[in-house]
Amino acid sequence: MSSTDTRPTVTVLGGGYSGIKVAKALDDVADVTLVAPSDAFTHNSAAWRALVEPEWLDRIFLPYDRLLARGRFMHDRATAVDGRRVTLASGQVLEPDHLVLATGSGYPFPAKVDEPNAATARARFRQAHGELRGASRVLVIGAGPAGLELAGEIRAFHPEKAVTVVGADSDVMPGPFDQELRDELRRQLDKLGVELRLGSPVRDLPAVPPTVLGNVVVTTDDGEELTADVWYQAFGVKPATGYLRGALAAARHPDGTLRVDGQLRVAGGSGVYAVGDITDADRDGIGTAGAQAELVAANLRAHITGEGELRSYVPGPMAIAVPLGPDGGAGQLPGLDGVVGAEMIAALKGKTMLVEPWAALFDT
Template sequence: MSTPPAEQNMSKFKNIVIVGASSAGQQLANYLSPSLPTTHRIILIDALDYAFWPIASLRAAVVPGWEKRITVPLSQETVFPKNSNHKLVVPNKVVELKENSIVLEKLFEGSNEVPFFKCILSTGAQQPSPMRPPADSSKQGYHDVLIKTQGEIKQAQKIVIIGGGAVGLEMAGEIRANYPDKSITIVHSLSSVLHPQATAPDPKGKAHSYSSPPTLPKLSVTLEKLLADSKIDLILNDKVEIPAEQTSAEDWSGSFGLQDGVKKVKLQSGKTLEADYVFVSIGNKPNVGLVQQADKDALISGMVGVDEYLRVTSENSQSPLTKNYYAIGDCCSTPGWKTYMGADYDAKGCSVNIINEIKGKALKKYVRPSLAAMMIPLGPEKGSGTLTFPVAGTWQVPGGMVRAAKGGNLLLSQLFYPRFKGEKKVTAGM
């Protein structure tokens, strides 16, 4: 049972609650902060007391020292300017979404229920470690996971990577850049790496359904050549059979990570690979548990459905979420790739409508800009990518551009550290 909201703060401020200090959530706070009237304040909530940079997590899982570069403390001093009325609430979890308030696991300002003027869901996505921290892990706990993975990869000699999407390719590239003599094999179920074919839309044909856009076929061809040049083996049109249990000492048990010796990994085609390390490259899974709990009819294609204004939609006319909730970033059904650029677009578009709501103005339809980038580094020196332009379409970019734009420091100094606007300067290794 929730504790009644604190009366003093209910009357003093109208709260703009942001659930999740993800890239989208923190950028939304940055866009809103300079424009909010003094009658309103931001309440930014996250389950962790540190931010992490998923774009660099694979390198941090391979290269010692990088684990300290990809995390930054989430604190009032790093996030908001000095003497700001806005509040960072960490570590704390939202456990329930109500029509006009959210319920927290731990007390905030004497209550675990926070009323709001508007609430924005930016809960991001889920991935297993090392791509993202284990649930409820401390910053040191996440560092320990990455350091353990570094040691296991160093020890391994025969590595099998399940999945040839962006995660699998980048992991293979990072390992090869640091260990030129290890055996690396990628197994991918499609006829080429990435996904040059469009994903099928929502089977129910709902409005605002999401389907992942296809990648440029030429990009797949270039990346496959780079893999071959790097002596990374690639098996296409095949799948790894993941056993429920170990059938013999020499067979793979289905566990991921470092094995207790070289194991036989079986494929659906009948082929057998040898591996002493198995990595599964799972993509993002939208983090929508709170919405599932509040109103499952607000989910479309496994994401939070939003309309042309980024407001949450539902097939349930009695939904508690359709009046005062917005959703942005990886958790919602906005079109396009789920990337940092897309999250930033969503945050900027949402900020315009939150300000319009405060001022009593008409909402502005959100159309995500068509400029988009898909950069796939294979370690610091190799890679390829595409840029999508309005009207001109999608074009492949040379590897040198990928190396310069992303491969070197994986956008830490360009995008991650600068998003912290507090009085305490953010640097690597904090």
């Protein structure tokens, strides 16, 4: 198509894993606008590594202005979306032909960072790294994949620090995982010297803010008092859908996720799609977000060009990789029976943190 004036307009709200894939995939057939509240994509999968080794900061922030060859990036945030009418914090209003909601989820820093630009985000990471270096005892509250990965990172790069993980459940990694995976991760954590306090939640969160050096004290429901010099919150995912209005707001579940159909169209919205953490179509994860983005992009491309058939989203098999530092970890991977161990997880993620595949999208 020779002119962007004749191409349909697509607005993608959110510049996370799913948002950048949709925007990139449609850049050649649509007039694409990507809206994100920061000036750079953050490769959150490597956030824990950047906390313990700040030289990774130069690799995990990728400027959005390098993503699209023809489309445009707007450094802005949606404050209200009703149908395909998008009102931004700047006051601008967008009414695209197709709207893709990819606003993702919030999670406590430093697993995710909510800063307006990469410079302030880097500074916040460096501050948190300095606080960690000054601590002798570290407390991680949350024994899911994020909490275990963080504990493994700290012990791998700072073995002199005592690390304790607290979890409310009786075992690590609550969820649809094989017990063999939990057992293997616990074995490796024990070898790393990570202490686990499981089966009793903390009564209250510490008075000291997370990531800040201080006198950290918590008491579990069974009465055990734990102390540390710094603590991290490894729980609390919140889908970012509070900006929705009208029929789109009615599609929200109590947990903030959105009801979508087989083609990931939002219930009650004509021409409105949702991908990634905010949908009820599948479990959270980078792989899931990527698969949903590819499907929506393919269906929109078929609609725009008249070529190809529309497809429905089918959740994939269980897949998870939990590195414990560069050389440890375990996971469950499609097509492989049982649990894979440290060697494969290190090669798949632990050593590279999957930076290059995502960085390649920004080579316009």
